[in-house]
Amino acid sequence: MTTIPIDEPRIEQHSNYLTNGYSVKSWLLTTDHKRIALLYLITITLFFFLGGAFAVLIRLDLMTPAGDLMRDETYNKMFTMHGIIMVFFFLIPAVPAVLGNFLIPLMIGARDLAFPRINLLSWYVFVIGGLFTLASVASGGVDTGWTFYTPYSSTYANTHVVLAALGVFITGFSSILTGLNFIVTVHTMRAPGMTWFRLPLFVWANYATSLIMILGTPVLAVTIVLVAIERIFGVGIFDPKLGGDPLLFQHLFWFYSHPAVYIMILPSMGVISELVTCFSRKRIFGYGFVAVSSLLIAVYGFLVWGHHMFVSGQSVYAGMIFSFLSFFVAIPSAIKVFNWTATLYKGSISYQTPMLYVFGFIGLFAIGGLTGLFLATLAVDVHVHDTYFIVAHFHYIMVGGVVMGYLGGIHFWWPKITGRMYPEGWAKLAALIIFVGFNLTFFPQFLLGYLGMPRRYHVYPEEFQILNVMSSAGASILGVGYLLPLVYLFWSLRWGPAAGPNPWAAAGLEWQTSSPPPTENFEKIPIVTQEAYAYSEGSGFPVSPEADYKEGGSPVVHS
């Protein structure tokens, strides 16, 4: 089923943000949030495939129990670089810095973010941080794991820890600046009539994310400073030989890095809320609950860091408190999943690619979230901590959840960003391949984990081989799945049919301006008179995104 009317090339004639200057300078010195979003898109895509290349090598190595492909230290560098690049240079910026940057001003009816130059600065800071990290890769890599646990990282590792840590430190400021920009923008730049409870849930989710970014990231920054000082000057802040305490590092690190998981997943949840309403033609079920649950997740995220340390030697009582608090995160997460499901009820559901990613997200996030309960349960965590069970769990959240939401969002807003449709058939195929490949890759790792295979093992007992081979086979499918969009999205830039301002007949201010939007987003700043997702009858929205599109992608409803 294709929804693309190939006989209707409607190239945008008016000037838009893409045609506003073609020189390199007009891109590198732009302060347009939409162009900066594209700069981010290109950068993080490069990092994604670099991190993915490391993943491929890791999975190849693990095909055999003896790890025949590479030496110990090479393998250790591989998983470290995979982790650092994917976490700090892809997952954390993915949805906020690309989709958030592009969409937040459009969604709230503003001409730009509050601080356009700081927005550009944050991209440069990101790139500089990335260059430091790449420099550490080029000069031989780092082997501490992305968690930089002391005293290994501070005293014992012989690799370029300071360089890589500096990269992460610098990138942190990019994250802080983005979060700051979003918070101020949402507070001060909303269009007339755009009250807080009329905001699209994507904006709520990014707002909650920004809170974590500004509150958590500085703590990581100072922790990295302390590690670097310890390493450079040989003082013992985290090394017990010199009086320090390695557990203090873990506390400080996870105080940021646990909430960082929510930095990654919350914006994707926001994407899902947008998509599920559009393709069910319904207002979201329980808007208030979904909105507030984002904030609750952000707040709880700061109270549960100790659940990474149940077997670290922290006291039994600390363990019990952190376990107790961790279970509370389950509640707002469950609220979201149930509300998305309920949104489908009596909707008018169509299956375009973004909706396939919604189904994928809900399924994978459900598994990822539910297995999180295993890890919050003290006695079970003692067994599965630092095994492949953890690896599987956080990949279900971060890849199954975050990347599914990210790709769904990219497809959904691709016509808005580029003015062109992607090829629907190929896109559906890719979504399917990714879903299947993902589960083949990571489900076996749950089993491996409960069997007791520790993570970060380069050689392993032979009885684990079958599951590892299954996982590697799945990874090859997953890899193909990720390459496909790269190809057809590029293709669509040139040959994709023109999209029109609102190909999905979606509600939301971003669809009321042309595609691609003009530099200042709107001809005139809109006045908002309705709640978000007003898809119900009488609102003038057609019952199907498809139906409208076939009529020629003409702009729907404006008054």
Add this chain to the structure above:
Amino acid sequence: MSKLFTALPSLQFRLMPEDASSISGRVDALYYFLVAVSTFFAGLIFVLVLYFALRYRHRPEVQQPATSHTGNLKLEITWIVIPFVLVMIMFGWGAKLFVEMRTMPPDALEVFVVGKQWMWKLQHPNGRREINELHVPVGRPVMLRMISEDVIHSFYVPAFRMKQDVLPGYYTTAWFEAQKTGRYHLFCAEYCGTEHSSMIGQVIVMEQEDYQRWLAGGDTERSVIELGQELFTGKGSCRTCHSPDSGPRGPDLTGLYGTTVHLQDGRKVTADENYLRESILRPGNKIVFGYESLMPPYEGQLSEEEVLQLIAYIKTLGGTEAAPGSPATRPAREPPTTAPAAMQPTSPSTQPAGARR
């Protein structure tokens, strides 16, 4: 490396690890409960999503009535309360079992574990040592007192569902009671550097008689306590200052273990293994009330094994048995009245602590 081509593993395929300790079956029961709850909810969501997606599929010929199902407070409360009750059951069950895992049985066999990049060094009470292998008797609780010489390691035996990080500078403990004889994997579960995945070994669970025979089989001459005593009087020359008749030079250690110690700065600490360790290696950190800081630090002069032996001996000096819950309070000494001038450390040239690399 030719294994790649020759040795495909036997096609034994398991979903559960071996169940070989007193606790492992109970962890599995909790695990099954979690699997059941998760399967139910995941299944519920999959079925609902699938059903809704098909049932309410957009059909061009049928004009779907757009509905106003945009919220339902009762439903929201339902799916807040039910998960909440369930997760509280998980919490309670998991916490109860965890407390048992962390409560050391009083009659356990105490084995010393020293982790270093990248091997496990173990020592049994009778003094027998082994590397990367741990022989234990079946049906008897075994307690591990563990410390690392360098980075953080983690002692993990999947078949026992037991894991505990092994820290540098601080003793951690763990226990298990093996219930099936056999050989089980021992892994280092905390990433510790280049050969992390080679820091593995085996736990060999034997019948009681076999274990006794094995214990006697080594060339061990002295037990751990005897080794500690030798250090106390010999190399460490602790006795010089720490004996009942040593006067104001150093506190008498008789009956010290497990009691509450009053410090110079007004704090109180329990004299447990970690306190004893710190006071041997870096005595300046915690000065007992009424004493001068005269003792030279032993950091870098004693190995971790030796410190463990020394502590094992000090614990035998008439101390109350380890009962952290009810430490007997020792009366604090009055400050010494004699002038401290004559009591300078015997070796004033001793380097300050903080062994540099």
Add this chain to the structure above:
Amino acid sequence: MSIPSTAEHHTTTHPALAHHFNDLAQQREAGTLGMWTFLVTEVMFFGGAFTGYAYYRWKFPEAFQAASHHLDIVLGTINTVVLICSSLTMVLAVQGAQRGDRKRLVRFLLLTILLALVFLGIKAFEYHHKWVEGHVPGRYFRWDPQHDGAVSPGGAQLFYSFYFTMTGIHAAHMIIGIGVIGVLVWMALRGRFTPESYGAVENTGLYWHFVDIVWIFLFPLLYLIGRH
């Protein structure tokens, strides 16, 4: 969902109004909120270091006390006074901007820079003194229990690690502040500020007071606690 607004954009175009704001009030609100948000991140940044400091102070109370005795309380006090004065001159500079008094603005901005430089000079002298004493953590760290105090040298070194880290980060903030104020001077000389539009001066003032307040916490924590 919405109707196009009739609100005109850029009807009252002020030279200082950025294109994406509706009016100066919105622009100013955004600037102020942005600075406050930034200061929240700064609080978290220093908060991490303070947490580490507090933990080790609890772990090595005597060593921290003894090491703290080696700091020069007179210089510390002078520096506190210098910084408080610089906050005052900053306030006066903001006032100048508010009134459109360019001379006053520039004069007090320069005075603020001067005071900041005095602070850094004294700090540098203190650092140098610590170096001479051998109290800079790392390879050349010396702690003689007989002369410096019979406490854990590891603990003393940790004190100095935090002393140098925290005052160093603080000094870095001051250096950045000096740079920013320098830019303000340049902008003021070119007449960029008017009584309606001086958000940059005001926000830099907020930043400067924050840096000041951090020192107000550092001074007692590092110099005063545990002194007899």
